[in-house]
Amino acid sequence: MSALLDPILGQWNYYLVIVLMMIGFYAVIARGNMVKKIVGLNIFQTSVFMLYISMGKVANGTAPILTGDPNTVYSNPLPHVLILTAIVVGVSTTAVGYALIIRIQESFGSIEDDDIIAMLDDEEETS
Amino acid sequence: MAGFLVNASLIALLALIAILALRLHRLFAVVMLSGAFSLVAAAQFVVLDAVDVAFTEAAVGAGISTVLALATLSLVPAEEKPHSISLVPAFIATLTGLLLAVAVSDLPDFGDPKAPIHNHVAPEYIIGSEEVIGVPNIVTSVLASYRSFDTFGETLVVFTAALAVLLIIGGYTRTANGSRKAKRKNKGSQDAG
Amino acid sequence: MQDDVVIRVVAKVMIPAVMLFALYVQFHGDYGPGGGFQAGVIFASAFVLNAVVFGLNKGRHVWPAKYNLIGICGGVLIYGFTGVGGMVLGENFLNFNVLSDDPIAGQHLGILLVEFGVGLTVAAVMVMLFFTFAGRLNHIRLLAKSDAHDRVVASKKVKK
Numbered sequence: 001m002s003a004l005l006d007p008i009l010g011q012w013n014y015y016l017v018i019v020l021m022m023i024g025f026y027a028v029i030a031r032g033n034m035v036k037k038i039v040g041l042n043i044f045q046t047s048v049f050m051l052y053i054s055m056g057k058v059a060n061g062t063a064p065i066l067t068g069d070p071n072t073v074y075s076n077p078l079p080h081v082l083i084l085t086a087i088v089v090g091v092s093t094t095a096v097g098y099a100l101i102i103r104i105q106e107s108f109g110s111i112e113d114d115d116i117i118a119m120l121d122d123e124e125e126t127s
Numbered sequence: 128m129a130g131f132l133v134n135a136s137l138i139a140l141l142a143l144i145a146i147l148a149l150r151l152h153r154l155f156a157v158v159m160l161s162g163a164f165s166l167v168a169a170a171q172f173v174v175l176d177a178v179d180v181a182f183t184e185a186a187v188g189a190g191i192s193t194v195l196a197l198a199t200l201s202l203v204p205a206e207e208k209p210h211s212i213s214l215v216p217a218f219i220a221t222l223t224g225l226l227l228a229v230a231v232s233d234l235p236d237f238g239d240p241k242a243p244i245h246n247h248v249a250p251e252y253i254i255g256s257e258e259v260i261g262v263p264n265i266v267t268s269v270l271a272s273y274r275s276f277d278t279f280g281e282t283l284v285v286f287t288a289a290l291a292v293l294l295i296i297g298g299y300t301r302t303a304n305g306s307r308k309a310k311r312k313n314k315g316s317q318d319a320g
Numbered sequence: 321m322q323d324d325v326v327i328r329v330v331a332k333v334m335i336p337a338v339m340l341f342a343l344y345v346q347f348h349g350d351y352g353p354g355g356g357f358q359a360g361v362i363f364a365s366a367f368v369l370n371a372v373v374f375g376l377n378k379g380r381h382v383w384p385a386k387y388n389l390i391g392i393c394g395g396v397l398i399y400g401f402t403g404v405g406g407m408v409l410g411e412n413f414l415n416f417n418v419l420s421d422d423p424i425a426g427q428h429l430g431i432l433l434v435e436f437g438v439g440l441t442v443a444a445v446m447v448m449l450f451f452t453f454a455g456r457l458n459h460i461r462l463l464a465k466s467d468a469h470d471r472v473v474a475s476k477k478v479k480k
Contacts, residue, residue: 010236012131015228016138022224023145030216033207035154035199039161043145046168046188053177058245059238063178064265065352066257073240075176076249077265081274084266085281087183088357088442091192092288095449098199099295102456105203112208178353182345186361191446194368198453202460261424262350262431270355271431275414278434279399282441286396289445297452 013054021047034101034111038094045090052079130174137171152207154200162193179266331373338366346439350428356435360442367447376454383447391444398437402430 024047027040056079064077101111108116141164148160165188172181235242252269260268270278346359371379403414410418416430417423 010239011231011234013134013138013237014231014234016135018224018227018231020138020141020145021227022220023142023149025223026216026220027145027149029219030213031149031207031210033154035196035203036149036157036207039148039157039196042161042188042192043148043164046165046184049180049184050168050171050175053172053175053180054237055234055242055244056177057175057238058240061176061238061240063176063353064253065178066263066265074253074265076245077252077269078244078249080177080180080266081269082277083177083180084183084270084355084357085278087180087187088361089281089284089288091187091195092285092445092449094192095195095453096288096291096295098195098453099292102199102202102296102453106460111203115208179355179358182353182358183361186358186365190365191361191368191449195449195453198450198456201454201457259423260427260431262428264350264352264354266353267349267355267431267435268427271434272416272427275403275430275434278438279403279414282396282399282438285441285445286392289392289448292449292452296456 014051017047017051017054020050032113032115034104034113038097038101041097042090042094049083049086052083055079133174134171137167137174141167141171152209154203154205154207155197157207158193158196158200161196162189165189165192179264327373331369335366335370338369339363342366342443346435347432349435350431356438357442359435360439360444361446363439363443364446364450368450371450371454376451376458380451383451385451388444388448391440392448395437395439395441395444398440399434402433402437406430 021044024040024042024044028037028044031037031040056076058073058075061073061075064074064080104116105111108119110116110119144160144164144167148157148164151157151160165184168188169181169185172178172184235244252273253265255273256262256265256268260272262268262272342359342363345354345362346356349355349359367379367383370382402416402419406415406418407413414430416427419426419429
């Protein structure tokens with residue numbers, strides 16, 4: 001391998017995960033539909049988790065559950081703990097997001113953000 | 128090399144699902160694809176040795192999260208307004224991705240056992256889990272004992288999110304219809320008086 | 321879905337198995353993958369399945385609204401008081417070593433209680449979230465009904 005390619009190949013997992021992250025990020029900023037924004041946010045969030053877990057991986061390691069063999073190499077348990085709680089917190093905050101979407105639908109009759117902005121503009125003009 | 132192939136093909140599958148979810152306009156399909164994304168991500172976590180995380184992701188991301196999204200879809204329009212591909216967000220996303228790639232190039236190599244993260248507190252947790260805590264699953268001993276402050280905070284966040292959902296859609300609220308009705312009623316009573 | 325025999329029978333067989341598996345994950349979390357967060361979600365999914373298959377009213381019958389309050393607050397309180405227990409016995413908040421004579425037994429007891437608190441909160445929160453989201457549809461139907469009723473009453477008044 002050439003000296004230029006070596007560092008990139010060593011970190012290939014991180015670069016692949018960044019591509020996933022940016023797909024989610026694009027869904028959040030480009031799409032007007034709020035359900036789709038939340039789905040994009042979920043994709044973004046899961047990709048960030050994947051980046052974290054990738055960092056905890058040790059080459060030739062095994063899952064961090066004690067085997068009793070002193071020579072076993074364990075992957076780092078710390079990122080696992082942080083991400084495990086983050087997933088459950090993530091679903092709770094997603095639920096809050098969906099609840100807000102339901103309320104927006106009830107008040108405006110639409111969940112497309114350009115429709116809602118147009119409605120608010122109309123209201124300002126008439127008042 | 129086998130690790131690379133498994134990882135890369137799983138991530139390629141994830142990217143395919145994500146792009147499909149981005150392009151489809153029927154929200155029902157989008158939500159189901161989001162569940163599939165979580166399930167494949169769980170498989171990826173198993174490959175990366177994070178069995179507890181994979182378990183949680185499969186139960187939460189593919190299970191409860193999809194159920195909640197479907198419950199939401201029964202209340203909102205199930206079709207997205209068609210959009211053309213917008214260039215400015217695509218440009219911003221690409222730029223951010225490039226910046227992140229530059230930042231990531233400073234990280235230690237993937238799987239490197241000499242990386243600082245593996246030599247700070249992690250060895251202490253792995254030894255202590257057997258000698259101080261006596262629990263074979265290191266993730267449980269770190270979650271519930273070494274870092275129980277963190278977990279307490281996370282439990283409180285779940286608690287607070289539940290309260291927020293109850294406050295937003297839990298009780299009787301006025302809809303656009305309801306408030307108009309109230310106005311009409313007021314007018315009626317004024318006319319009568 | 322209430323009319324489909326296959327789904328009803330399969331659900332009736334599955335629900336106890338799901339609950340048993342949740343308890344296994346909860347109390348076996350020390351030795352294998354699992355713990356309070358996962359067990360709570362799996363336990364909640366049994367009630368969600370029940371409500372999906374047999375209807376929201378029957379689901380509510382099995383999980384009344386007062387369980388929400390007990391589960392959500394009770395779990396957080398169990399966690400908090402386990403921490404305070406360490407303080408009462410003269411150590412720091414959430415130090416489990418002093419909960420029993422033997423530090424390792426104390427740690428085991430503390431971890432068990434803490435995980436149980438987490439599991440209780442997560443299970444109750446997830447069931448509550450599903451019932452709240454699904455109940456919203458009924459709420460909107462009721463609103464529409466009362467709206468229509470008001471309109472009928474108003475039109476009768478005009479005729480008079």
